[in-house]
Amino acid sequence: MLRDIGLFDPLRWQRVWPYMPNYIQGLGTTLVLSIAALLLATAIGIIAGVMRLSKRPYVSAIATVYVEVIRNTPLLVQLFIVYFGFAPLWKGNSFLPMAVGLSMFAGAYVAEIVRAGIQSISKGQTEAALSCGLTSAQAMMLVVLPQALRRIAPALAGQFISLIKDSSLVAVFGYTELTFAARKVTAATFLGLHPYMLAAVFYLLLCYPLSLVVRAIERRTRRIG
Amino acid sequence: MVKVVDLHKSFGALQVLNGLSFEVAKGEVLVIIGASGSGKSTLLRCINALEPVQAGEVYINGEDIHKARGKDLSRIRSEIGMVFQHFELFSHKTALENVTLAPIHVRKLSRQDADARGMRLLERVGLPEKAHAYPSELSGGQRQRVAIARALAMEPMVMMFDEPTSALDPEMIKEVLDVMLDLARSGMTMLCVTHEMGFAREVANRVMFIDEGKVVETGEPDQVFFRPEHPRTKTFLSKILI
Numbered sequence: 001m002l003r004d005i006g007l008f009d010p011l012r013w014q015r016v017w018p019y020m021p022n023y024i025q026g027l028g029t030t031l032v033l034s035i036a037a038l039l040l041a042t043a044i045g046i047i048a049g050v051m052r053l054s055k056r057p058y059v060s061a062i063a064t065v066y067v068e069v070i071r072n073t074p075l076l077v078q079l080f081i082v083y084f085g086f087a088p089l090w091k092g093n094s095f096l097p098m099a100v101g102l103s104m105f106a107g108a109y110v111a112e113i114v115r116a117g118i119q120s121i122s123k124g125q126t127e128a129a130l131s132c133g134l135t136s137a138q139a140m141m142l143v144v145l146p147q148a149l150r151r152i153a154p155a156l157a158g159q160f161i162s163l164i165k166d167s168s169l170v171a172v173f174g175y176t177e178l179t180f181a182a183r184k185v186t187a188a189t190f191l192g193l194h195p196y197m198l199a200a201v202f203y204l205l206l207c208y209p210l211s212l213v214v215r216a217i218e219r220r221t222r223r224i225g
Numbered sequence: 226m227v228k229v230v231d232l233h234k235s236f237g238a239l240q241v242l243n244g245l246s247f248e249v250a251k252g253e254v255l256v257i258i259g260a261s262g263s264g265k266s267t268l269l270r271c272i273n274a275l276e277p278v279q280a281g282e283v284y285i286n287g288e289d290i291h292k293a294r295g296k297d298l299s300r301i302r303s304e305i306g307m308v309f310q311h312f313e314l315f316s317h318k319t320a321l322e323n324v325t326l327a328p329i330h331v332r333k334l335s336r337q338d339a340d341a342r343g344m345r346l347l348e349r350v351g352l353p354e355k356a357h358a359y360p361s362e363l364s365g366g367q368r369q370r371v372a373i374a375r376a377l378a379m380e381p382m383v384m385m386f387d388e389p390t391s392a393l394d395p396e397m398i399k400e401v402l403d404v405m406l407d408l409a410r411s412g413m414t415m416l417c418v419t420h421e422m423g424f425a426r427e428v429a430n431r432v433m434f435i436d437e438g439k440v441v442e443t444g445e446p447d448q449v450f451f452r453p454e455h456p457r458t459k460t461f462l463s464k465i466l467i
Contacts, residue, residue, distance in 0.1 A: 127275050128313035128372075132327035133303025133379055135296065142330060147317045 005193060016194045019185045026181030027202050033098060033177060034164045040103035041163065042156070045110025050140065052115045063111065070108035076169055078105055083173055098170045106163045113155045117148035157214040161207045168203075178202055226251045226414050227272065227383055232281035234264070234271055234438075241267045242278070243438030249383070254415045256429040256446070260461055264438045265418040266310075269385050272416070273305045274298060286382060303331055306376030306384040310392050312368040314360040320347060320371045321356040324378045331379070339378075346374035350404050366397030370404055383414040390421060420465055422450060434458045 006012050051063035070078065082101035083090075090097045121144050129139035149156075171180035178199050185195035227249040234242035241264045249255050259265045270276045272283050274290045282289045290301045314323050324346055325339035334342070347353045350370035360368055369389055376384060386405065390398045402424050409415055409428035419425070425432055425446045432449040434442045434457075442455045450466070453459050 122313075124309060124311060124313040125315065127270075128307070128309060128315070128375075129326075130275060130299075131273055131302060131305070131307035132375065133299050133331040134327060135299050138330055142326060143315050147315070150317060 007193065007197070012191055012194050015189045015191060016185060016198055019181070019188070019195070022181040022184060023178065023198060023202060026176060026178040026199075027206070029175070030164065030167055030177040030179075031206070033095070033102070033170070033175075034160070034167050036095075036099045037102035037106060037167065038160050038163055040099060041106035041110050041159075044103060044107030045114050046145070048107060048111035049114025049118065050145075052111060053118055067108045067111050070105055071112075075101075075105050075166055076172065079169060079173070094173065094175055098167075098173065098175055102163060102167055102170070105166065106159060109159055109162075110156065113152050113159065114148065117152035117155075118144055120151060121147050153217050154214045157210060157217070161210050164207055164210075165203060226253075226286060227416065228282075228284040229268075229272065230282045230284070232268070232271060232283065233279045234267055234276060235279055241438050242271065242281075244281070245435065245438060245440055246281075247433060247440055247443070249414060249416060251382075251414055252412050253430045254409045254413075254417070254428050256425040256432045257416065257418045257435060258420060258425075258432060258449075258461070258465075259435040260464075263436050265435060266387050268435070269307070269387050269416065269418060272385065273302050273307055299331065303327065303379045304382045306373075306379065306381035308369070308372050308376055308384065308386045308389050310388040312360070312365070312372045312392075314363075314368055314372055314375070316360050319357050319359055320352065320363065320374075323360070323371055324375045327375070328378050342378060343374070346377050347371070349377075349407075350374045351400070364397060365393045366400045369393065369397075369401045373401075373404055373408070377408075383416065384408065386415065386417040386419060388418050388420075390419065422446075422466070426450070434461065436461070 048063045048066055051059050052067070054060045054063075079098070079101040082104070083097045086097065125143055125147065126139050129143040130136065134142065167177060168179035170177060171183060174180065182195040182199035186192060189195065229248070230246050232242045232245045233240075245264075245268065247255075257265050257268065267276060271278050272290070274283070274293075278291055283291055285301050285304055288301055290298065293301050315326065318326060321340065321343045324343035325336070328334040328339040328342060329336060344353060344356060347356055350373055352367055352370055352374070355363060355367060355371070360371070363371065373389075389405070390401050393401065398421070402421060405415075405417070405424065406428055417424070417429075429446045431443055432446045433440055434449060434453070434455070436457050442449060442453060442458045449458065450462065453462060
């Protein structure tokens with residue numbers, strides 16, 4: 001049976017090889033999309049995370065609703081809603097809805113990480129900042145957030161790795177990233193296994209170094225504590 | 226300079242400050258003593274409005290800090306230097322950056338001016354060589370001295386110390402007290418919650434004993450420590466003086 005699958009059959013791998021440029025191009029698109037979504041998600045997440053801790057009930061309520069709606073609905077359904085539901089906004093652009101959909105999704109998780117990070121910084125830090133004459137906003141921006149972000153950097157990087165993997169879902173919309181490249185190769189070669197295996201290898205090559213970078217960051221910032 | 230009028234503060238059903246009034250004149254050093262839970266720390270935190278109060282007023286140079294909001298509140302707070310029991314240095318900033326943060330962002334000093342002022346203050350507390358060390362690389366005594374420099378950086382009119390030596394190992398207490406003594410002799414107005422009797426006898430103009438959220442007794446250090454009038458003061462002192 002394993003022979004039927006042909007995982008180690010060089011002839012089948014040879015048929016996939018000519019499509020390498022598609023993979024490289026798809027990899028680039030995946031990377032650009034993930035980075036754009038990460039930047040946007042970080043911004044959304046910081047804002048929503050800070051809002052969740054607001055003393056004004058309606059402000060924290062808005063952020064809570066956002067986080068709970070996103071976390072309790074499937075990403076694919078969210079992407080359908082963003083892509084088709086808000087189609088007029090995108091004016092035919094296919095990058096924007098994907099980046100927005102992914103960052104709205106990841107933003108909710110980043111918000112929870114940011115909230116936990118802020119809560120992990122002792123109240124005394126805020127009080128010391130206020131005592132020096134800083135406003136609450138300055139205390140948050142200059143004292144609490146920088147420390148919280150440093151503390152949650154590993155979790156954020158983990159979220160980025162998830163985001164890269166989740167970005168494969170946009171292949172459903174025919175967006176030509178890494179997974180869609182594999183799909184095209186399958187259609188052209190009638191091979192079910194090898195094109196996707198190769199895509200998986202590329203995802204691994206992308207994500208594993210990131211995991212190592214996370215560890216390096218953790219070591220480097222230990223001095224500051 | 227600092228005037229506290231009939232201050233009431235409670236946390237839920239727990240009444241912590243119960244109609245407390247006193248005044249601190251310019252250049253005066255007031256040492257506040259009292260049992261744990263008597264409301265000493267809460268009093269300091271109410272004076273710079275880190276805690277809201279239920280009733281009463283706190284005047285800093287004639288302005289009621291609990292009526293101030295936003296920028297006004299920050300401005301009044303910047304007139305009150307605060308030193309915490311657990312230092313609360315900003316752990317992501319070096320010693321010098323801890324000292325210069327508020328001058329740069331509140332007083333809008335240029336980095337050069339703030340650094341120069343910061344270095345002068347670090348020299349004053351005896352730590353110029355630690356300017357670029359992070360708090361995690363400093364000993365407890367050094368951290369507290371940086372915290373004092375940080376509070377001084379805003380050139381406050383009054384300094385408040387909330388048990389500044391209580392979290393320190395015994396061998397580090399003196400270096401912090403020396404800085405405080407020096408500060409007191411330079412004419413700084415100070416409110417110190419501390420049980421360091423040597424410090425109190427050396428520089429305090431008055432010692433105030435509070436219990437159950439009220440001022441029980443105020444007087445010169447030797448009088449309060451050695452000839453207390455109130456039985457509650459006597460009971461308390463018999464517990465801390467061995």
